[in-house]
Structure formats: C-alpha cells, structure tokens
Amino acid sequence: MPYSWKKRKNLIILLSLIFLQLILISVQVPLGEEENYFERVVFTVFSPLQHGVVSFFRGLGNFWKSYIGLHRVHKDNERLREEMFFLKQENNLLREMLKVYRTEKEISGLFSDLQKKILPARVIGIDASNVWKSLNINKGSLDGVKKNMVVLDKHGHLVGRIVDPISFREARVQMITDTESGVSVIPEAKDVPGVLIGEGNGRCKLEFILSTDTAIVEGDRLITAGFDGIYFPGIVVGHILSVVGVEGLFKIIKVEPSFKIQELDLLAIITVDSKEVF
C-alpha cells in the first residue's frame, strides 16, 4: 500500500474516532439527559468486576478481624453495647416527643415500615473524573433499587441519590457535592429555605438566600426541606462554613457537608418514596 495512502488512511480513522466521540458528547447536551445505551452496557459489564474485587478484599479483612484480631472483639463489643444503650434512650425520647403530633399506633406503624424500607449498601467504586461527583454501590435493580432513592451514610447524614445507570446488582449515587446536584434545605429551627449546590471540590454552596437576610449565621446546621420532591424533610445535610459576601441579590454562603468521604463505606438506601414517609 503506498505510504501516503497509509498515512491518509490512519488520519481518516483517527478523525472518525474523534468525530464519533464528539457526536456522542454533543447528543448528551443539555446535561441531565438519560444515560445512553452504550454507557449502560459498559457499566453493566464492568461494575460486577468492581463489586467482585471489593467483596474479595472485604472478605479478607473480615477473616483477619474474625480469626486473627480476636483481641479487639471484646473491646468492640463493649463499645457497641454502650452506643446501642444511648441510641435506644435517644430513640425513646424522640418517640415520646413525636407523640405530641401522632398516636402511638401511628408511630409504631411508621417506624416499623421505615425499618423495612432501609436497604444497606456498600461503596464499591468512585467517580473516575472527580471523586466528589458520584460513587458506585453494590445494590442494583434486583435488590429493589430505583432512580432518585435517597442515600444516607451510616450516621444518617445525606450523601446523595440514586441515578442512572442501574445494573442488576450495582448502581450509581450522585453525591450532593456534585455541581449538578441541587437539594432544597433549611437551617434547623429557622424558616429560610435555600438550595444547596455542590462545588465539585468537597464543599457546597447555599444559594438563593437574600442579601438582606440576617437569620443565617456560621455554624447553622442545614437539614433537607423536602420541597424538591426527592429528599424527604429532616435529613442532616451539613453546616454553614462561612458567609463570605454578596453577589447580586443573594449571599455567598459556603457549606461543609456532614458526610466524610474517607468514611463512606456502609450506606443506607431509603427505598420508600419521599412523599410516603411523612
């Protein structure tokens, strides 16, 4: 084959590959469209590998803890008993307080239903492009996972929601620190609703708080307001880090999310629709 034709052929192949990918990128704009079929297929094929690797290493870790690290078992047991004691006390107090608004029967029914709707999951991978955007978990459609289900960390703090793609045993979670994420929030005990948007670097910003507002101060704890129809109200989201200034009509407010990315391993997926909870 003549050399110049070979060079031209190679260049044509390269340009075709790039052109196809640029088409692929452009059909996904505007952002927020559903994942394309090809991406779903790749995710479905490769996510079980992630799942397998993490399960293998977790199994090794559990073997070490169970059979070799026995000296820590008694200490851990005592610590967990103490923690459970205080949690039970707290739970009883909260139930008593809730009786002001609901009957005992309604409360028992509500909590027993809620327990059935919590699906534990583990993190098996994180976003390749930005660790603050999304993560993959080891529960999928066969476990009852659906889009927009709320995801909490082991302390009950908001992490994000389930987004596409969802394969049979794996799913993706969009974190609240993603720039495309928006959560309606209010400070605890204050009636100043705003929208929490991720900054893509581990922090968030609270938007749409008027510059004339004086209620919001540093240290205020933020909880979900429930106005977005996705996150049910009352979930702890984070706290106000700083009120740095004013931009136009609104304040510039930085927020530190409550979840810690280094501790993200065990998560809770709330499998009930937010409208059904309260």
Add this chain to the structure above:
Amino acid sequence: MKDFFWMALSIVAAFLLYTVFSKISLSLLHLINLFSLIVIYFASERGEIYGACLGTFCGLIQDSFSLGVFGVAGVSKTLMGFLAGYFAGKVNVTSLRRSFLFIFVLISMELFIWASLFTFVFSERVSTGGGLLFFQPLLTALLGSVGFYFIRKKKKSSS
C-alpha cells in the same frame, strides 16, 4: 491473538487496581493514570491506529464510571494513543530516560486536552485534588518507564 489477550488482561488489571486504589486512598487516583499507561505501551508496540482504538476503548470505560458526559476521556485518550503510536514508530523510546520523557509528555498532553474539554463541556474548573493532579504526569511517567523497561527486558530475555 496473544497480544489481544495481554491487552484485555491489562485493561482488566488496570480497572481492578483502580478500584483497589480508590479504597486505599483517593489521592492515588489523582496521582497515577493506569489506563493511559496501557494505551501508551500497546500503542508503542503496535502502532498509531491500535493506540487510537485502544485509547477510545479505555477512555470510554473511564467515562462510563464517571457521572457526566460520556466521551470526554475517550477523546483525550484517542489522541494520546494515536500520537504515542506515531512517535514511537519514529523515535526510539525503549531506553529508561527516553521512555520517561515520552510518557511524561503524552500524559501531560492528555491531561491538558481532557481538562480543556471538561471545562468546555461542564463550564466548571477541574478538581485537582488539592494540586495532586499536577503530579500525575511525573508519577505516571516514573511508574510507566520503570514498568515498561522491565517488561521489555523480560520479553527480550524470553525471546
């Protein structure tokens, strides 16, 4: 066929190592780009078209595990794979020093293209992981040049 087998195994190994790194420390993900190393190695061995196609494949795998636009990493790796194969055919990059420089330049170029495309598509700055991303070309080139050196040495001794 044998080459194809080693390539597929390398991709799976890179993917698994990536998963393990993410559990050990998030910083490792910013510091080392394993998929790019695989693309560069096989592109140097098999040529620019092989490199471009492998770059597309690896880039799309990387994209499928990120939330956002599918294809951004694919474009940058396709270009990098093509250039890796093209220049490896023109210049001898088998020595340790040249291999280091070769990988360093390619990874820097890939990072620049990816960051530019990312910023253009998302209209936001790339997360540098506290500046760790800037060390990616250096560390990946170090790891890659040493790894490639030993692989080529072993291949030479076995043949």
